[in-house]
Amino acid sequence: xxxxxxxxxxxxxxxxxxxxxxxxxxxxxxxxxxxxxxxxxxxxxxxxxxxxxxxxxxxxxxxxxxxxxxxxxxxxxxxxxxxxxxxxxxxxxxxxxxxxxxxxxxxxxxxxxxxxxxxxxxxxxxxxxxxxxxxxxxxxxxxxxxxxxxxxxxxxxxxxxxxxxxxxxxx
Numbered sequence: 643x644x645x646x647x648x649x650x651x652x653x654x655x656x657x658x659x660x661x662x663x664x665x666x667x668x669x670x671x672x673x674x675x676x677x678x679x680x681x682x683x684x685x686x687x688x689x690x691x692x693x694x695x696x697x698x699x700x701x702x703x704x705x706x707x708x709x710x711x712x713x714x715x716x717x718x719x720x721x722x723x724x725x726x727x728x729x730x731x732x733x734x735x736x737x738x739x740x741x742x743x744x745x746x747x748x749x750x751x752x753x754x755x756x757x758x759x760x761x762x763x764x765x766x767x768x769x770x771x772x773x774x775x776x777x778x779x780x781x782x783x784x785x786x787x788x789x790x791x792x793x794x795x796x797x798x799x800x801x802x803x804x805x806x807x808x809x810x811x812x813x
Contacts, residue, residue: 714720725731732738780787
C-alpha cells in the first residue's frame with residue numbers, strides 16, 4: 643500500500659501545470675458558473691412552453707366540440723328531434739305514444755303458467771302488525787331476528803302458537 647502511494651505521488655509530481663493550463667481551467671469553470679443559471683432558465687421556459695402548448699391544444703379541442711354542438715343546434719331537424727325526445731313535443735296533427743316500463747321479455751321461457759288463480763293464505767295486515775310488535779318488544783339482536791325469520795314461515799312461528807292457544811285451541 644505504501645508503494646502504491648509512492649507511485650501515485652510520483653505520477654502526480656511528474657505532471658507539470660503551466661500557467662496557460664491553469665488559466666484555461668479557471669475560464670472553463672467561470673464560464674460554467676455564468677452559463678448554468680441561464681441554461682436552467684432556458685430548460686424551465688421550455689417546460690412551461692410545452693405545458694402551454696398542451697393547454698392550447700386542449701382548449702382548441704374544447705372549442706371544436708362547442709362549435710360542433712352549436713352547428714347541431716343551428717340545424718332545425720336536430721332541434722325538432724331534441725324537442726321530441728327531451729320535451730315530448732309533437733307536430734300538429736301527430737299523436738304521441740309513450741312506452742312505459744319498456745321491459746324485454748325473453749322469448750325462450752320454460753315456466754308454465756297456470757290458468758287457475760291461487761290465493762295466498764296469509765294476511766299482509768296481520769303480518770305487518772306482528773312484525774311491528776315483534777320489532778318493538780324483542781330483546782333479540784338483528785342477526786338473531788334475521789336468522790329466525792329465515793327459519794320460520796309466517797303463521798307457523800311462536801306468535802302463531804301463542805295466538806292459537808289464546809283463541810282457545812289446544813296444541
